[in-house]
Amino acid sequence: MKKPPFYKSLAFAFKGLFLMLKNERNFQIELIAFLVNIGLIGFFRINYIEASFIILACGLVLVAEILNTAIEKLCDFAEPNFHSKIGIIKDISASAVLLATLFAVIIGILIYWPYLENLLSL
Numbered sequence: 001m002k003k004p005p006f007y008k009s010l011a012f013a014f015k016g017l018f019l020m021l022k023n024e025r026n027f028q029i030e031l032i033a034f035l036v037n038i039g040l041i042g043f044f045r046i047n048y049i050e051a052s053f054i055i056l057a058c059g060l061v062l063v064a065e066i067l068n069t070a071i072e073k074l075c076d077f078a079e080p081n082f083h084s085k086i087g088i089i090k091d092i093s094a095s096a097v098l099l100a101t102l103f104a105v106i107i108g109i110l111i112y113w114p115y116l117e118n119l120l121s122l
């Protein structure tokens with residue numbers, strides 16, 4: 001099969017992103033969390049390095065959610081009925097999102113804490 005040109009591959013990827021935005025509730029929530037963080041970065045005037053860590057942590061959660069959704073869809077396609085192996089694959093896939101979220105929360109606490117203390121002590 002002939003490889004599609006680069007711009008078409010890009011268009012397919014954007015189509016995938018659009019489908020995530022339109023159909024996946026968890027992805028929508030995580031995107032809102034990312035936007036809230038962008039607001040907090042502006043509000044607290046967080047420095048560039050710390051802001052980069054927050055953006056990276058949020059980005060990893062979103063990427064993990066996309067991969068988890070792709071694996072879930074592949075599972076549903078391969079085995080539409082209940083199957084214990086499918087359950088294990090889906091649980092492991094979901095654990096990637098959980099772990100990325102836990103690390104993002106830890107990073108958030110470590111970075112925002114001094115700014116919060118500063119705000120509350122004024």
Ligand SMILES: Nc1ncnc2c1ncn2[C@@H]1O[C@H](COP(=O)(O)OP(=O)(O)OP(=O)(O)O)[C@@H](O)[C@H]1O
Pocket residue numbers: 024026069072079080081082083084085086087088090091094
């Ligand atoms: N075909 C299946 N066979 C066995 N267990 C399944 C199957 N489908 C789902 N499960 C179990 O139910 C859980 C939830 O699966 P589901 O596909 O609904 O994902 P989800 O986490 O609810 O994601 P989303 O909210 O994106 O749909 C899985 O982690 C798995 O434990």
